[in-house]
Amino acid sequence: MADSSTAALIASFVYLSSLVILSSLLLGGFFNRLYILQGDEQVSARGFRRLQVGTAALIYAAVVVVVRPQATYFELAAGLACTSAAAAFDFSRTWMQSRAEFTRYVAADMWRAMVLLLLVAPVLFGLRSDQAGAVLAAQAL
Numbered sequence: 001m002a003d004s005s006t007a008a009l010i011a012s013f014v015y016l017s018s019l020v021i022l023s024s025l026l027l028g029g030f031f032n033r034l035y036i037l038q039g040d041e042q043v044s045a046r047g048f049r050r051l052q053v054g055t056a057a058l059i060y061a062a063v064v065v066v067v068r069p070q071a072t073y074f075e076l077a078a079g080l081a082c083t084s085a086a087a088a089f090d091f092s093r094t095w096m097q098s099r100a101e102f103t104r105y106v107a108a109d110m111w112r113a114m115v116l117l118l119l120v121a122p123v124l125f126g127l128r129s130d131q132a133g134a135v136l137a138a139q140a141l
Contacts, residue, residue, distance in 0.1 A: 013132035015068065016079050020136065023060035024086035028052060032094040049091045056087035075133040081140035115141065 031052040035043065060083040064071060071079075089112070096105040119138035123131060 009131050012075070013135055016064075016071065016075055016132055016136060019060060019063055019068070020079050020083045020086060020139075023063060023083045024056045024090060026059055027055055028087060028090045031055070032091065035091070035094060036098050045095055049088060049095075052091050053084050053087045057084050059083075072133060075136065078133040078136035078140060082136045085140045 031048065035045070035048050057080055060080055061076075064076060064079060089108075092108070093105055096102070096108070116139060119141060120135055123134040123138060
């Protein structure tokens with residue numbers, strides 16, 4: 001059975017992770033579909049990615065300030081970095097899929113999972129304070 005401080009850390013991480021997911025995916029599907037429908041001739045992939053990442057970051061910052069004002073600056077920064085990385089990865093996945101580069105997509109996703117595992121394991125076993133922010137920072141990397 002976990003003690004109350006461990007439960008609080010888990011709750012903080014789950015709460016902040018849900019805000020990251022909400023922020024990065026809220027308009028992500030809209031942006032990705034719009035990019036696919038527009039085609040390469042109409043829009044710049046780099047500009048579209050910047051728009052998607054910027055919008056996700058703005059949504060995250062606004063939501064966290066309103067619904068979780070007690071979050072630490074580290075949690076805010078880590079969540080913002082994680083939101084930006086998630087939105088960028090989501091757009092990159094759409095970009096690769098639109099070009100039928102499935103091997104590249106699978107390789108990128110596998111590397112992401114391995115790096116996350118390597119970064120999160122030491123955080124969970126070695127860090128005693130601000131684990132939620134550290135795990136979000138690891139996810140952003």
